[in-house]
Amino acid sequence: MSERRKRLHEILLTLINKESNFELVEDDSDNLTSNYSEKDTANLSRVIEKNRKIIKRYQAIVRTAVTLDALMDSENEENYKIK
Numbered sequence: 001m002s003e004r005r006k007r008l009h010e011i012l013l014t015l016i017n018k019e020s021n022f023e024l025v026e027d028d029s030d031n032l033t034s035n036y037s038e039k040d041t042a043n044l045s046r047v048i049e050k051n052r053k054i055i056k057r058y059q060a061i062v063r064t065a066v067t068l069d070a071l072m073d074s075e076n077e078e079n080y081k082i083k
Contacts, residue, residue: 012065
C-alpha cells in the first residue's frame with residue numbers, strides 16, 4: 001500500500017473507533033425471497049431505509065477521513081516549501 005493510502009486507512013479506522021453507535025448494514029435476505037406479503041413489504045422497506053441511513057453515515061465517515069488526509073498533505077507541503 002502507498003504511504004498515503006495507509007494513512008487514510010488509519011484515519012478511517014480511528015474515526016470508526018470513535019463512533020459510539022457504529023452500525024453494520026443488515027443482511028435480511030429472508031425477506032427478499034419471501035412472497036412479499038404486506039407485512040414483509042413493510043419490513044423490507046424498513047430494512048432498506050435503515051441500510052440507506054447506515055450507508056450515508058459510512059460515506060460521511062469516509063469523506064471526513066479523506067478531508068483530514070488532504071489537510072494533512074497540505075500542511076506538510078506548506079511546512080516543506082523552500083522559500
